[in-house]
Amino acid sequence: MVRTLTADVVVVGGGSTGVGVVRDVAMRGFSAVLVERADLAQGTSGRFHGLLHSGGRYVVSDPESARECAEESAIVARIHADAVERTGGYFVTGPDDDPGFADRFLAGAAASGVPAREIGVAEALRTEPRLNPKIQRAIEVHDGTVDGWQLVWGAANSAKAHGAQILTYHRVTRIESREGRVATVVCTDRKKDEEVRIECGFVLNCAGPWAGQVAAAAGCQPVEVVPGRGIMIAMNHRLVNRVINRCIYPDDGDILVPVHTVSIIGTTDVRADDPDRLAIPRDEVRRMLDAGEILIPGFRQARALHAWAGARPLIKDTRVSASDTRHMSRGMAVIDHSERDGIGGLLTIGGGKLTTYRLMAEHIVDEMCRQLGESRPCTTASEAVPGSEGGRNYAVTHRLGDREADRLDDQILCECELVSRSMFERALNEQPTGSLDDLRRQLRVGMGPCQGGFCSVRAAGVAVDGGHVDATRGSELLGGFLKNRWIGLWPILYGDQVRQTALDNWILRGTLDVDHLPGAEAGAEVAA
Template structure:
């Protein structure tokens, strides 16, 4: 088996495949988690963000949140999160929000303004109240390393800085991949019974080398890290998903995001200056003085959302309503049996995505074994370097 991509999705798929007895090679054009995964908040979703707008994604998030707490004991900061009302309209949304959380199985606790300010004294005194949910925080790079270390312990091979130049297809059947070692400058052919394309926003480009199409919406978002950890817990706005409505504490920084628009090329994402201004204004509304803090990083990367079969249009706004669910497309009807492309989802649901993908691949190969990743405790991320097989 070949897995293309070593972000959270590819890493989780490699781990699941290895646990089920497959021989696995992961190829990644850059460093582990250097694409979409490495440029996200690091938010372990409770699902509350999607409880009203995307109930399916909300239920998946809370279920996976609880599983990850058990299988990744060293990789998570289980600090919780708040949804905070800044306006009377936010307070009006609270009941709808609570009902959505209850329907999705997400535990909540209502908090008064006074309680919130006691727990998070840097919050604006203008807040009106809020709700506590079981959000958490992870470090994206180490998140991926835990899955990959566990896969390597089962014999998987991880080749970073190996870029796929073509998916090999003969007689309507996928035979492997042609890759270029970007460090040594050599070409390699890796044969496989099946190829799982988990290249995130580059999945369409990988599939195109086999003459296949992946329905994909590339939805970048701007995120900013400032050099102060403003809160102990994750801070969300008590409102439907919008711009600048999450601030995640990451070590000694606070990361705010995100905006959203669509593009056609994941490698060409200029950061709009007005998006940066909107993020800083949004941060100021939560934490007075936020705008004055030094920026430690300003970045954007495309989220690979499940797209329609017809071509997408560029623009801003509609992608907020697109499901955060995931899809796995088998390209058999396009003449590339054994090529599977994965899109959508979130880092929080990467284990679930992997389970569904490996189930599908196993059925097609006639090699069906039960998934073990719901209970298999992952190795610490540092083991990635001691378990690594050098090619």
């Protein structure tokens, strides 16, 4: 069976850049369809450390990126208010770091327009008492934290409100051209196993580390997007309430970010050959934990909760080695395939970061409009996404307040993240074919200390009890969810996490025998 759709523009890729682009396209009055091979923000945008950049990280190494971050972070905090916590941040000089780098930092910040001011060490220690008491200098910046999944879904819902279609679990198989221009994007609907053909006049390739594969589907020459693999580790509570950076040239493990109820240490930066196969080496885990000790003495005694890896979509920089992703520019780049490959109506964007996602979208859509001879201004910086219209930013206590109001009437499925049954059922109704991992990305169910050991079974039971799935499918969903949670546990099995994982294993494999439930073999497949 073949399903056919028609749109002015097809956007490929459901990360922050892709949803930002489809939102921009729809707000300019074009009909648009976004296709994503998996769930929204399942790739790079959901696998980062949660930092909303003030620009401080790049004031010395990449001033243009620093300037973009400073401008865009203020916009993102306004239009995605409910996804952003305005924590503020410090850049601190460690006991063995060069104190002179702080002067270069302050000069770079002034030149880049990044707000920064030096404060006394005593003030920094008073406001963040876990900081290393041997720090030499401290600089205050406007860093914040952002929930990547909530940002992406907010932009997607905004795009839909302006008429765009969002098609998840649609993998692009080829892009057909007629008379030197793209004409049709051919996808496979992975849920229904059917072909979908989208007739269109323009294709915007926003697939991040996978952009080269999408360009190849159109018959283009290789697009050299270099995946820069980075690992991160979530600790099980907020060790700090501000973003803490080391005041050094960007390096491994030089940032600690408080996100929701946890703290995230990151990150490494190593070239990856395949963005779908990102290792979490134990030696890199050790480096992260050692780096945490420099910022927060006793860091290793805190409980490591989960580890993961993401791939940065870096454009190959001829000035540095292709294996040296740490020193590649974080700036964005737009590739015009009409000039490069003789295929009109196709643009690819790479580089950038989540903080600058809206600006990246503006740039590529501006170029599309230029090529089409259209004059349609960008308005994405002025309109808040659904749910953020009131301008109230996220606060870590918000779910506690909600549960105080409904605790007597609504069952709690996930105590760690305070997810109620009604929250879960609403998400199920909105995404009836979604997996438990899909719902996790929207609700954070299973992301607390038990890592799904308790709430996963409850969630699967609610899905079956509500008639959304049968028992066999419920077992498949449970098995897949647990498999994906456990991937991030093996590299950090030490201390308290070993005991928690052993308890979960005894409950799930011993008491419930999840490996032999109907559908368990299908559920053991790791989500793409």
